[in-house]
Amino acid sequence: MRKEVPLVITFVVAIIVMLSAITTGPIPGTSIAISDLFRQHISPWMTIVSAFAVGLASVNLLRVHTRAIARKRNDWIYSVILIVTLAIYAGFRTYVELNLSNATAAANYALIFNNILTPLSAAMWALLAFYVASASYRAFRARSAEATVLLISAIVVMLGAAPVGALIWSRFPDVQRWLLEVPNMTGQRGILIGAAIGGFVTSLRVLLGMERGHLGSAD
Amino acid sequence: MDFLKKLQNVDRRIIYLLFVLALAIPLIRPIGIPLQISPATRAVYNIIESLDPATDVVLLSFEYAPGSGIDIHAIPVTVVEHLMKRGLRWVGVSFSPEGPLMMNMIIDDLESRGYKYGEDFVNLGYMAGEENAIRLFSLDTSVFTTDSRGNSVASLPIMQGISTVKDFAFVHGFTSSDLGIAGWLRQAVDPLGIDYAVGVVTVSVPSATPYYNSGQLKGLLGGLRGAAEYELLIETPGLGASMMDAQSMGHLLILGFILLGNLSYLFGKKK
Amino acid sequence: MQISTNIWHWFMAASILAMFSFLYKENPFYRVAEHVFVGSTAGHALGMAIGNIHRFGWRPFFEQSKYSLLIPLVLGIMLYARFIPKINWVSRWPIAFLVGVGVGQSIYTSLRTQVINQTLGAMIKIQGATLMQTVNNLIGILGLIAVLTYFIFSIQQKGVVRRVAHGGRWLMMVTFGVSFGNVVAGRISVLLGQLQNLLGTWLGII
Numbered sequence: 001m002r003k004e005v006p007l008v009i010t011f012v013v014a015i016i017v018m019l020s021a022i023t024t025g026p027i028p029g030t031s032i033a034i035s036d037l038f039r040q041h042i043s044p045w046m047t048i049v050s051a052f053a054v055g056l057a058s059v060n061l062l063r064v065h066t067r068a069i070a071r072k073r074n075d076w077i078y079s080v081i082l083i084v085t086l087a088i089y090a091g092f093r094t095y096v097e098l099n100l101s102n103a104t105a106a107a108n109y110a111l112i113f114n115n116i117l118t119p120l121s122a123a124m125w126a127l128l129a130f131y132v133a134s135a136s137y138r139a140f141r142a143r144s145a146e147a148t149v150l151l152i153s154a155i156v157v158m159l160g161a162a163p164v165g166a167l168i169w170s171r172f173p174d175v176q177r178w179l180l181e182v183p184n185m186t187g188q189r190g191i192l193i194g195a196a197i198g199g200f201v202t203s204l205r206v207l208l209g210m211e212r213g214h215l216g217s218a219d
Numbered sequence: 220m221d222f223l224k225k226l227q228n229v230d231r232r233i234i235y236l237l238f239v240l241a242l243a244i245p246l247i248r249p250i251g252i253p254l255q256i257s258p259a260t261r262a263v264y265n266i267i268e269s270l271d272p273a274t275d276v277v278l279l280s281f282e283y284a285p286g287s288g289i290d291i292h293a294i295p296v297t298v299v300e301h302l303m304k305r306g307l308r309w310v311g312v313s314f315s316p317e318g319p320l321m322m323n324m325i326i327d328d329l330e331s332r333g334y335k336y337g338e339d340f341v342n343l344g345y346m347a348g349e350e351n352a353i354r355l356f357s358l359d360t361s362v363f364t365t366d367s368r369g370n371s372v373a374s375l376p377i378m379q380g381i382s383t384v385k386d387f388a389f390v391h392g393f394t395s396s397d398l399g400i401a402g403w404l405r406q407a408v409d410p411l412g413i414d415y416a417v418g419v420v421t422v423s424v425p426s427a428t429p430y431y432n433s434g435q436l437k438g439l440l441g442g443l444r445g446a447a448e449y450e451l452l453i454e455t456p457g458l459g460a461s462m463m464d465a466q467s468m469g470h471l472l473i474l475g476f477i478l479l480g481n482l483s484y485l486f487g488k489k490k
Numbered sequence: 491m492q493i494s495t496n497i498w499h500w501f502m503a504a505s506i507l508a509m510f511s512f513l514y515k516e517n518p519f520y521r522v523a524e525h526v527f528v529g530s531t532a533g534h535a536l537g538m539a540i541g542n543i544h545r546f547g548w549r550p551f552f553e554q555s556k557y558s559l560l561i562p563l564v565l566g567i568m569l570y571a572r573f574i575p576k577i578n579w580v581s582r583w584p585i586a587f588l589v590g591v592g593v594g595q596s597i598y599t600s601l602r603t604q605v606i607n608q609t610l611g612a613m614i615k616i617q618g619a620t621l622m623q624t625v626n627n628l629i630g631i632l633g634l635i636a637v638l639t640y641f642i643f644s645i646q647q648k649g650v651v652r653r654v655a656h657g658g659r660w661l662m663m664v665t666f667g668v669s670f671g672n673v674v675a676g677r678i679s680v681l682l683g684q685l686q687n688l689l690g691t692w693l694g695i696i
Contacts (some may be wrong), residue, residue, distance in 0.1 A: 017594025093537020190637025
């Protein structure tokens with residue numbers, strides 16, 4: 001029951017969803033079309049279950065940090081900050097979502113979203129620019145012929161992608177575009193097709209119950 | 220050689236400082252280096268130019284988080300500017316939780332300039348479920364019964380005559396993940412045969428190129444540079460264009476770092 | 491120079507500077523910013539998720555009598571059983587549902603979008619209008635075969651196969667180089683946005 005039911009659910013749901021994309025008309029002998037079954041039931045259900053799943057990570061985070069506070073772990077004060085912030089944003093956003101026509105609440109939420117969450121998030125990612133700068137000095141070495149090819153194409157792309165490249169040599173943008181649209185495109189296409197075939201095989205294994213990792217191991 | 224050895228061990232914070240200066244100075248004092256426009260950018264411009272403001276409505280899909288910052292946000296800003304210039308109406312939707320808020324930043328600006336919500340544009344909000352949500356919405360836009368402001372979608376003038384994604388004259392996505400590229404292509408563009416272009420973060424440009432080459436994507440705007448090119452096309456320079464000089468300086472400095480690093484490595488090896 | 495008097499611009503600047511302070515060394519300002527960042531992002535996602543459950547589940551269930559929506563609402567609650575060790579197996583049902591939809595949705599569509607349509611995109615006439623175009627077309631076709639050969643693990647890579655796969659490897663080096671160049675450009679762009687916020691919006695220098 002604990003193992004079989006999930007496998008049956010996955011199989012049946014996957015078959016319905018897959019067939020809904022490639023069949024038309026009702027199932028022989030019935031008045032139900034698979035595409036309608038998908039559109040009216042499975043897909044709207046998925047939206048709701050997915051929404052519950054989105055909240056899962058936040059609830060898990062709450063658990064981890066509540067435990068850190070309860071056990072007074074090192075730097076537990078930061079866990080307090082995290083939980084308070086999470087509660088404020090979750091509470092405020094929930095209020096806005098449940099009262100969509102309240103323009104004042106939405107505008108106030110936008111203030112904390114635009115001026116705290118957004119800059120924090122972008123600044124966190126911007127830190128990577130500094131690491132790239134530092135790594136370009138210390139790590140990007142032409143240690144082998146292959147690494148040299150990688151480095152040269154990266155240099156040409158950098159020169160071609162910034163306007164200054166055209167000032168140095170007028171053909172840099174053309175060479176950059178050629179690298180992007182011919183060798184890169186070909187390589188990416190190969191990777192893309194390879195990954196899709198790999199994904200297809202994995203999906204098939206999940207569908208047939210040969211791959212059960214997502215269901216966990218403990219009973 | 221000692222000098223090169225010393226260079227190899229330079230404090231990383233000096234590199235950071237040099238980097239900030241190289242970017243900040245041209246931001247404050249731009250030089251105005253000319254910019255070439257790529258065919259993929261021009262393709263988006265040509266599609267929007269070919270639309271009829273009297274009958275056509277455009278769908279914009281926002282799939283990006285604030286972490287990608289201006290590298291993606293500058294793209295919808297300039298595309299929306301073009302739509303408004305041409306008098307084209309647009310409907311916004313989002314399949315990532317931060318998307319509706321990013322869209323609202325653009326909407327706030329439009330409303331302050333006198334454009335009318337519900338008539339010129341609308342923000343339908345967010346739907347969870349990623350690819351499933353894209354497919355569901357594409358097959359039946361009425362899954363959103365209310366918009367992000369709680370209005371009944373059926374009563375909005377802009378939504379009249381729209382029941383599936385095929386009723387939009389053109390769909391443009393903005394994405395910082397694969398959802399707006401492969402996700403949209405798999406669930407809506409290929410099965411329904413709609414015209415779709417996408418604005419992506421610079422990092423995603425190489426992986427999106429095969430889709431543009433195969434014609435599945437009708438246009439491709441890549442990061443801040445793509446936004447800058449578009450701003451020039453619509454003759455409204457904005458954030459993208461103003462930052463291209465600083466972008467150039469950043470690239471030059473990184474190249475300088477790579478060169479210096481490799482020189483000291485080579486000489487060190489010979490020694 | 492005209493420093494902003496808007497308190498929210500000061501919040502924005504403080505957020506950016508606190509994050510950037512990590513570049514000097516780890517410090518309490520950065521730790522606070524880091525935890526506020528994680529908390530706010532998770533809180534926002536949680537609020538949006540509750541909004542979606544209310545909008546697409548709760549309201550249609552009560553206002554439009556769509557009683558079949560009880561199924562996903564119960565499945566969604568079952569997901570949280572994973573936090574209760576004694577009944578964590580209950581969460582397998584909704585996970586099985588999520589995986590089922592995901593698999594059903596990708597199994598056919600990814601073949602169509604990424605394999606069939608991409609292969610069709612590669613099926614071009616080799617001879618182009620110019621010599622350069624012909625060369626490009628040749629790279630496009632032979633290069634694709636070489637890269638795909640590199641990914642064949644079901645046969646031993648030796649002889650001609652090995653040489654072709656090796657060609658694919660070289661082509662992928664160019665691909666990775668292009669990707670790296672774009673990573674540099676992209677990260678600089680994100681940083682530029684933050685410098686614009688600091689120097690323009692906050693300090694009013696730009």
